[in-house]
Amino acid sequence: xxxxxxxxxxxxxxxxxxxxxxxxxxxxxxxxxxxxxxxxxxxxxxxxxxxxxxxxxxxxxxxxxxxxxxxxxxxxxxxxxxxxxxxxxxxxxxxxxxxxxxxxxxxxxxxxxxxxxxxxxxxxxxxxxxxxxxxxxxxxxxxxxxxxxxxxx
DNA sequence: GCCAACGTTGGC
DNA sequence: GCCAACGTTGGC
Numbered sequence: 001x002x003x004x005x006x007x008x009x010x011x012x013x014x015x016x017x018x019x020x021x022x023x024x025x026x027x028x029x030x031x032x033x034x035x036x037x038x039x040x041x042x043x044x045x046x047x048x049x050x051x052x053x054x055x056x057x058x059x060x061x062x063x064x065x066x067x068x069x070x071x072x073x074x075x076x077x078x079x080x081x082x083x084x085x086x087x088x089x090x091x092x093x094x095x096x097x098x099x100x101x102x103x104x105x106x107x108x109x110x111x112x113x114x115x116x117x118x119x120x121x122x123x124x125x126x127x128x129x130x131x132x133x134x135x136x137x138x139x140x141x142x143x144x145x146x147x148x149x150x151x152x153x
Numbered sequence: 154g155c156c157a158a159c160g161t162t163g164g165c
Numbered sequence: 166g167c168c169a170a171c172g173t174t175g176g177c
Contacts, residue, residue: 048176126159127160
């Protein structure tokens with residue numbers, strides 16, 4: 001799950017304990033979330049649009065996606081005038097803080113790891129804010145998080 | 154700040 | 166339903 005740390009970072013998540021992951025406004029990302037996010041699943045928290053893009057830690061899905069309240073709030077940047085309570089467009093999962101890594105797994109490191117070259121994150125021009133990570137990719141990422149210097153994961 | 158790549162919008 | 170114009174994302 002991507003987030004801009006100036007908006008909401010892993011530190012924010014840690015201090016809040018858990019949060020409604022509001023503001024997903026892309027149908028593909030939404031569909032991923034509705035179809036694939038299950039309570040108990042681990043998620044990688046990725047910081048984008050910042051000096052060091054990369055994965056900064058882990059969260060856990062606490063609840064299945066529910067209706068995103070920000071779509072009905074005219075003062076919210078995520079307000080969607082075309083959505084209605086009767087037919088809500090957008091949903092959000094509740095995410096609980098799990099851990100923050102002592103060092104992030106940088107995007108550049110992910111790029112240089114051969115077994116991660118198929119990650120959706122590295123696909124040309126891709127912009128999805130919620131992406132699936134294959135089990136083998138997840139294992140590799142966790143290994144990199146523990147051993148940042150391991151170039152051959 | 155630049156710019157490539159993508160999603161969305163809206164006229165027709 | 167096409168598609169050009171526009172807005173957004175996000176690394177650099």
